[in-house]
């Protein structure tokens with residue numbers, strides 16, 4: 001696991017944690033909000049490691065020693081006083097789970113560390129009853145308790161919870177820092193790193209997942225094979241291509257992202273008045289596809305680009321609400337083609 005000072009970006013959150021430790025003012029409840037892959041878990045875990053470190057008293061530093069038993073247990077995700085709350089159903093954290101794993105155990109003193117830390121990932125999945133159950137603990141916590149609610153959406157929480165937690169929101173990491181990280185840690189080419197950094201919009205978890213996934217590369221190639229010729233694709237070809245997406249059903253968000261980024265690039269090139277192609281390429285994500293993009297830029301006006309982008313958002317919502325998969329993809333491609 002990464003140490004707090006090794007985590008890229010999110011300086012404000014890191015500073016908040018360091019100041020809290022320095023002044024010995026640790027809050028009992030934190031909400032960490034950010035997209036999947038934006039570093040919430042990493043930050044919560046690194047902060048927990050510092051809080052629990054036994055060697056810190058001798059070093060006097062606001063960082064974990066990395067050598068004590070506690071630090072080693074953190075390294076193996078095996079610290080008895082850092083509890084990751086789990087849930088059985090994929091879309092809900094029930095009141096039973098919150099009672100069993102938090103409310104009923106929080107009064108029991110920490111086993112060894114100075115703190116007893118609970119980390120609830122995907123905390124937006126707590127239903128109202130579960131939130132009311134955790135609220136009591138947040139209102140009157142034992143001195144040693146620290147609760148992290150990690151979420152993609154703070155809007156899902158009751159106001160009573162929001163008002164009692166410190167809210168920390170993750171921010172995108174600058175593209176150049178993501179690129180450097182990918183080249184150094186994941187040994188990818190500069191070109192690949194540049195694409196992943198841009199495509200992930202500074203979400204380092206997403207960028208890392210992209211460069212290490214062969215499936216993503218295949219999905220990207222398939223989608224580009226449609227997008228390059230979307231202005232003249234035949235209806236029978238659309239049906240054939242859509243069939244190929246069956247095996248990527250779990251990655252369909254990536255399909256929409258690729259589609260969206262393609263039209264975002266067209267939009268940027270449309271508004272661009274760079275002196276030459278090299279300068280224009282710097283602004284877009286699909287740099288290797290410049291020639292194909294440029295051809296399409298001349299065929300679309302801003303209104304049409306806007307229209308297609310709107311349709312991509314709508315298709316995404318439809319898939320989430322379980323509308324027929326093939327029909328949704330097919331309709332999106334047809335609607336995009338119609339604008340040329």
Ligand SMILES: [Zn+2]
Pocket residue numbers: 052053054055056064065066067068069070071
């Ligand atoms: Zn330590």
